[in-house]
Amino acid sequence: MSYLMLRLLCIQQDAQSPLSTGRLTFRYDNRIGKLFFPFFFLLLLLHYYNCLNQNGDIPKGDSTKGAKLFKTRCSQCHKIEAGAGNGIGPNLHGLIGRKTGQVEGYDYTEANKSKGITWTDETLFEYLEKPKAYIPGTKMAFAGLKKKNDRADLIAYLNEAATS
Numbered sequence: 001m002s003y004l005m006l007r008l009l010c011i012q013q014d015a016q017s018p019l020s021t022g023r024l025t026f027r028y029d030n031r032i033g034k035l036f037f038p039f040f041f042l043l044l045l046l047h048y049y050n051c052l053n054q055n056g057d058i059p060k061g062d063s064t065k066g067a068k069l070f071k072t073r074c075s076q077c078h079k080i081e082a083g084a085g086n087g088i089g090p091n092l093h094g095l096i097g098r099k100t101g102q103v104e105g106y107d108y109t110e111a112n113k114s115k116g117i118t119w120t121d122e123t124l125f126e127y128l129e130k131p132k133a134y135i136p137g138t139k140m141a142f143a144g145l146k147k148k149n150d151r152a153d154l155i156a157y158l159n160e161a162a163t164s
């Protein structure tokens with residue numbers, strides 16, 4: 001969007017420039033154009049970088065499928081009901097919106113405790129792909145969920161179950 005706006009601006013400037021032939025083309029020999037060109041380029045790069053990093057690409061999850069995944073992949077170590085206590089891993093009730101390592105009475109590793117991020121859809125999406133890469137030194141013995149859709153389903157379930 002910003003690229004388009006700048007591009008339009010440049011075309012306009014170009015049309016007004018004495019060097020312009022009046023054609024609505026981007027002329028590199030025009031001073032404004034010269035000034036804007038690197039700027040454009042930077043913006044364009046920033047734009048792509050943003051797109052690549054946007055976790056807007058978390059697919060929409062299905063919490064019913066997520067519940068099944070939780071049962072088979074997480075529940076041997078984690079409970080999610082409020083007040084159900086900790087297992088091998090900490091209780092996950094209230095997880096979304098909480099900082100890492102906050103469950104009372106659970107003996108976290110320093111790595112998990114000091115990661116210091118807030119658990120959101122985005123951070124969970126990254127963590128659950130490869131927990132040991134996201135939190136080096138974690139004692140969570142879980143390789144990760146490679147499939148984007150599995151993670152999205154699980155996160156949809158966590159959003160429901162961790163708050164109800």
Ligand code: HEC
Pocket residue numbers: 070073074075076077078088089090095099100101102103107108109110111112113119128137138139140141142145154
């Ligand atoms: C083999 C046991 C095990 C399995 C399976 C497991 N976890 Fe864990 N999990 C742990 C342990 C242990 C920790 C604490 C890690 C630490 O302190 O280093 C943990 C920590 C976490 C944390 C960080 C909690 C916090 O308060 O910071 C989240 C989130 C989490 N697990 C989610 C999951 C999800 C979702 C699954 C299923 C896909 C899963 N875990 C599967 C054992 C497990």
